[in-house]
Amino acid sequence: MDIMANVLLAAGASPAMVHFKEEVPEFTPKAAAVVVNVGTLNTDFLEGMLAAAEAATALSKPWVLDPIAMGGTEFRSQHILRLARMKPTLIRGNASDIMALNGAQSSSKGVDSTAKSDDALDSAKSVAAKIGSIVGITGATDWVTDGSRCMKVQNGVALMSKITATGSSVTALAAAFIAVRPDDPLLATACALCAFGVAAELASTSAQGPASLRVGLLDALHYATQDDMLALAKISAGDDH
Ligand SMILES: Nc1ncnc2c1ncn2[C@@H]1O[C@H](COP(=O)(O)OP(=O)(O)OP(=O)(O)O)[C@@H](O)[C@H]1O
Ligand SMILES: Cc1ncsc1CCO
Ligand SMILES: [Mg+2]
Numbered sequence: 747m748d749i750m751a752n753v754l755l756a757a758g759a760s761p762a763m764v765h766f767k768e769e770v771p772e773f774t775p776k777a778a779a780v781v782v783n784v785g786t787l788n789t790d791f792l793e794g795m796l797a798a799a800e801a802a803t804a805l806s807k808p809w810v811l812d813p814i815a816m817g818g819t820e821f822r823s824q825h826i827l828r829l830a831r832m833k834p835t836l837i838r839g840n841a842s843d844i845m846a847l848n849g850a851q852s853s854s855k856g857v858d859s860t861a862k863s864d865d866a867l868d869s870a871k872s873v874a875a876k877i878g879s880i881v882g883i884t885g886a887t888d889w890v891t892d893g894s895r896c897m898k899v900q901n902g903v904a905l906m907s908k909i910t911a912t913g914s915s916v917t918a919l920a921a922a923f924i925a926v927r928p929d930d931p932l933l934a935t936a937c938a939l940c941a942f943g944v945a946a947e948l949a950s951t952s953a954q955g956p957a958s959l960r961v962g963l964l965d966a967l968h969y970a971t972q973d974d975m976l977a978l979a980k981i982s983a984g985d986d987h
Contacts, residue, residue: 749960750783753915756967757941759922767793774801778925780809781918782834784826785857785911792825799832808835808924808931811879812917816843817852830877835924835931837873838882838917841866848873858907863887864987867896880931882920884913888939889985890932896985897936901943901978908956909963916942936981944978945970 747763754761764773767790774780780802782795802809811834813826823846830837830847839847840859846852848869853860863885870881875893882890888899906912916939923938924931942963948970949962 749909749911749964750781750915750918752964753942753967754918754922756964757919757922759919759925761918764798765791765794767797770794770797770801774798774807775805777802777807779835779921780807781812781921782809782829783812783814783914783917784822784829785812785814785914787822787825795829796832799829799834803832808921808928810834810836810838810917810921810924812914813837813839813843813847814914815852815854815857817846817850818854818857830873830879833877834879836880836882836917836920836935837877838884838913838920838935840913841883841885844873844881844883845869859885863889867891867985867987871896880935882917882935882939884916884939887987888936888943890935890939891985892932895932896983897932898982898984899936899939899943900980901940901947903943903946903950903959905950905953905956905959906943906946906963909960912942912963940979940981941970941975942967943980944975947978948974 751761841861842854842859874881920935920938923934927934945966948966953959
C-alpha cells in the first residue's frame with residue numbers, strides 16, 4: 747500500500763486507500779478509477795472489494811484487478827475468479843498469476859512468478875477473450891492484450907523484481923493512466939508499464955540495490971520529463987516474441 751500510493755503521488759495522480767465496505771458507496775463516485783488488489787486478502791477486505799467493483803461498474807468507471815497469487819489457496823482463487831467475472835477494465839498480473847487465471851496449475855513461488863511473461867501471452871489472450879477485459883502481464887517483457895490486439899513493452903530493469911509490490915504499483919499506475927484515456931485502456935496500460943519501466947531505468951544508473959532503486963524509482967517518476975520518456979520508451983504493437 748505504501749509504495750502503490752507513493753508511485754501514484756509521484757506520477758501526479760491522487761491515491762486514496764479505502765477498504766471499508768461502508769465507505770464504498772460514498773467514495774467510489776469521487777474516484778476516477780478503482781483498483782482492487784487481493785494481495786493481503788481477508789473477508790473484510792473482500793466485502794469492500796466486491797462492493798467497489800460493483801459500484802465502479804454501476805457508475806461506468808474504470809476498475810482494475812490485480813490477481814496476486816492466483817492459485818495460491820482455494821479461498822483466494824475462488825474470490826479472484828468471482829472478481830474477474832465482474833469484468834474489470836484491466837487485469838494485470840505476473841505470468842504465474844495470469845496462467846493460473848486461465849486454469850493452469852499454479853506455478854508460483856509464493857507471490858512471485860516462476861514463468862516467463864512470453865509464455866503467459868496465450869493465457870492472457872484467452873482470459874481477455876473469455877472475460878472481455880484487457881489483460882496485462884509483467885516480467886522481463888510486459889504484454890498487454892484485449893484478446894486480439896497486443897502491445898509489447900520492453901522497459902524496466904531486473905532488480906525491480908526484488909522490490910515488493912512493484913507489480914501492484916504498476917497496476918495502480920495503469921488505473922491512473924486509464925482514468926486519463928478511458929477510450930483506449932489497452933494503450934493507456936502499455937503507456938503506464940512503459941513509464942514505470944523507464945523510471946526504473948533512470949533510477950538504476952545510481953541505485954546500489956533494491957532499497958535505493960525503490961527510492962530512485964519514486965524520484966524518477968516525479969522528475970522524468972516527456973522527453974526522457976520518449977527517448978527511452980520501448981513499446982511496440984503486435985505479438986511477435
Ligand atoms: N527481468 C525484468 N526486467 C525488467 N523489468 C522487470 C523484470 N521483472 C519484473 N520487471 C518489472 O517489474 C515490475 C513488476 O513486475 P512483476 O512481474 O515482478 O510483478 P509482480 O510479480 O506482480 O509484482 P509484486 O508481486 O511485487 O507486486 C513491472 O513493471 C515489470 O515490468
Ligand atoms: C509479498 C506480498 N504478499 C502478499 S501481497 C505481497 C506484495 C506483492 O505481491
Ligand atoms: Mg514480482
